[in-house]
Amino acid sequence: MTEMAAAPEAFRQAVATLTSARPRAEVELSEVGPPKRLAPWAHALAAEANGPAGELATARLVLLHDPDGQEAWDGVLRLVVYLRAELDPELATDPLLPAVGWSWLTDALEGSGAAWTALGGTVTLTSSARFGDIAGPPRTHDLELRGSWTATDVDLGPHAAAFHELMASAAGLPPEGVSVLGRRSDGAGPRA
Helix, strand or coil: CCHHHHCCHHHHHHHHHHHHCCCCCCEEEEEECCCCCCCCEEEEEEEEEEECCEEEEEEEEEEEEEEEEECCCCEEEEEEEEEEEECCHHHHCCCCHHHHHHHHHHHHHHHHCCCEEEEEEEEEEEEEECCCCCCCCCEEEEEEEEEEEEECCCCCHHHHHHHHHHHHHHHCCCCCCCCCCCECCCCCCECC
């Protein structure tokens, strides 16, 4: 008997709906090993958003299920997200950036129609300097978002859609179906 076959029906339904949503073409999604000690049942996804210049954002989405519930969760299905996005140097010093980063999550949840409660988390900005023989740019700036919320329904399709939208926002991807105009090599502006 596989582990999923032994799982409670609510967890099996939640995993099925969470994994049935498909991300945008720029977002690569894969299943990864979930944490073992946070809840009796867990499932985890990793995501990576890529653009023309390479990796733009990475994230993990973890579904936790405790059939008995946990007081802090206010329910039996908890979703946890960890996201890291690279920042342009000029954005890294914006004092409103943490609130903007948090709004990526709240706007995505509200826009998806997900049913949730007990949302909380943090946004952290980091700046790193490289020294010596370490390859890469001399400075990098990142935004890290950690958040968790309780799903109030086993249909996690809207939560998956919110996660995919969060990835797109963090990576700075344009809305689906919209192309970004590039600069001409002679510096004359956008191409028509």
